[in-house]
Amino acid sequence: MNIKKQLGMGMVSAALGISLISGGTFAYFSDSETTNNTFAAGTLDLAAEPTEIIQVENIKPGDSMVRDFELQNNGTLDIDKVLLDTDYTVxxxxxxxTADFGEHIEVEFLYNADKLDEVIYQTTLAELRQMTPEAVNEHVFDPLxxxxxLPVDSIxxxxxxxxxxxxGEDQNQFQGDSLHLEWTFTATQETGEEK
Known part of the structure; x- marks a missing residue:
């Protein structure tokens, strides 16, 4: 390599070294601030009291049974809708x-126990089982x-x-039969909002 090339390479190396040294020792002012933020989700907590609404034996055609129960909002968020899913086994x-016992059990959702003639919605257990939970909400819980x-802390x-x-017909096939009814209540939240 000739001397000019060696000198040129030496100057380039020196310039690169100086730029790295000066870049590493460059000082400036700075400041920082940290914020602490929290996102805490609310809770939906729907309770039914009592959990066993009805237990009755020795019923016969023509019998009726009135029961009351509570829906409680024990959460921290208001409940917008209550959905009901019905299932039963015979x-x-x-x-x-030859028939479904649930077709012979009629359910009347009432406004209150004092006025048994004020019916919100009336159907059979068989029909109720076929309804979507949203349809039950529309017919039963929306009017009620x-x-x-169901606001927070309300019952x-x-x-x-x-x-x-x-x-009025022969219903002897149901003698001694039983029907186990299961109602599942589901709560849904209100629409989200700007906070």
Whole structure:
């Protein structure tokens, strides 16, 4: 390599070294601030009291049973809607059922126990089982709870009347049978809002 090239390479290396040294020792003012932020989610906590609404034995066609229960909002968020899903199983004592026992149990959702003639919605357990939870809300809970839904720390009393419908025909197939009813209540939140 000739001397000019060696000198040129030496100058380039020196310039690079000086730029790195000066860049590393460059000083400036700075300041920083840290913020602490929290996102705490609320809770939906729907409770039904008592958890066993009805237990009755020795019913016959024509019998009716009125029961009341509470829906409680024990959470930190208002409940917008209450959905109800119905399921049941029939114990066929004699193995001779040609009809669904649930078709013969009528359910009346009432406004209150003092006025049993004020029916919100009336259907059979069989029909109720076929309904979507949203449809039950529309027919039962919307008229009962209204637009305010179920606010935090509130309790709403519900009254239901069960009728073993006497259809005037032979209902002997249901003698000794049982029906286990399961109601699942589900709460939904109100629409989100700007906070």
């Amino acid at each position: 114990g066929d004592a004699n193995g001779d059922n 709870l209204g637009e305010q839904g 709403d009393d519900l009254v239901v009347k069960f009728n073993f419908v006497d259809n």
